[in-house]
Amino acid sequence: YSLCRANMASKDSNREKPPPLSIEIKATQDQFFVWREFVWGGIAGAFGEGMMHPVDTLKTRLQSQIIMNASQRQKSIPQMLRTVWVGDGLKGFYRGIAPGVTGSLATGATYFGVIESTKKWIEETHPNLGGHWVHFIAGAIGDTLGSFVYVPCEVIKQRMQIQGTSSSWSSFISRDSVPVKPRGDMYGYYTGMFQAGSSILKEQGPKGLYAGYWSTLARDVPFAGLMVYNVSFQ
Numbered sequence: 001y002s003l004c005r006a007n008m009a010s011k012d013s014n015r016e017k018p019p020p021l022s023i024e025i026k027a028t029q030d031q032f033f034v035w036r037e038f039v040w041g042g043i044a045g046a047f048g049e050g051m052m053h054p055v056d057t058l059k060t061r062l063q064s065q066i067i068m069n070a071s072q073r074q075k076s077i078p079q080m081l082r083t084v085w086v087g088d089g090l091k092g093f094y095r096g097i098a099p100g101v102t103g104s105l106a107t108g109a110t111y112f113g114v115i116e117s118t119k120k121w122i123e124e125t126h127p128n129l130g131g132h133w134v135h136f137i138a139g140a141i142g143d144t145l146g147s148f149v150y151v152p153c154e155v156i157k158q159r160m161q162i163q164g165t166s167s168s169w170s171s172f173i174s175r176d177s178v179p180v181k182p183r184g185d186m187y188g189y190y191t192g193m194f195q196a197g198s199s200i201l202k203e204q205g206p207k208g209l210y211a212g213y214w215s216t217l218a219r220d221v222p223f224a225g226l227m228v229y230n231v232s233f234q
Contacts, residue, residue, distance in 0.1 A: 045108025103153025
């Protein structure tokens with residue numbers, strides 16, 4: 001009887017321990033979940049950028065016109081819309097879309113992927129930390145790392161948006177009636193994303209590509225942390 005009880009106890013103890021295979025399956029599922037966040041976050045970011053790029057181009061042109069056209073009367077939204085359409089056509093609205101989509105793709109993947117992995121790490125290393133703080137910190141870290149990729153792409157995108165097509169840019173530079181402020185030609189015409197990036201890096205160094213990095217963090221990091229924090233309430 002004692003032997004039977006010992007055998008039964010041994011079987012019960014074996015049942016309580018999860019088999020190694022289940023642990024491996026769970027680890028694989030966790031890895032898949034993180035990679036899924038990377039992929040879908042990147043796709044969402046790229047899709048949003050592609051859809052809204054024409055609007056962003058119009059906004060960038062409106063914001064920069066006081067720098068480029070120092071003495072001209074500032075254009076309204078309909079006037080700028082017509083200017084881009086007449087000078088560049090449809091492709092003028094999509095100038096700089098390559099760095100825009102690249103930045104949004106990398107940023108979305110980094111942001112959403114880092115959030116999940118960071119939350120898991122914080123929960124394991126600081127189990128006593130409140131769940132809402134975990135979400136806030138993870139969102140802030142995700143946006144900080146995402147901005148490291150986003151800002152250089154944004155700088156390249158905006159400079160290409162301002163220039164428009166090569167014909168319209170050449171026409172703008174050659175017009176004597178339009179005074180250009182110092183360094184307004186932005187180191188020549190950018191033919192593509194990589195050429196623009198290397199040109200900015202050569203002329204200004206890394207600080208040129210990361211112009212506005214800290215102000216971007218000051219704007220986006222608190223919002224990102226609060227957004228993830230609020231989602232955790234739902």
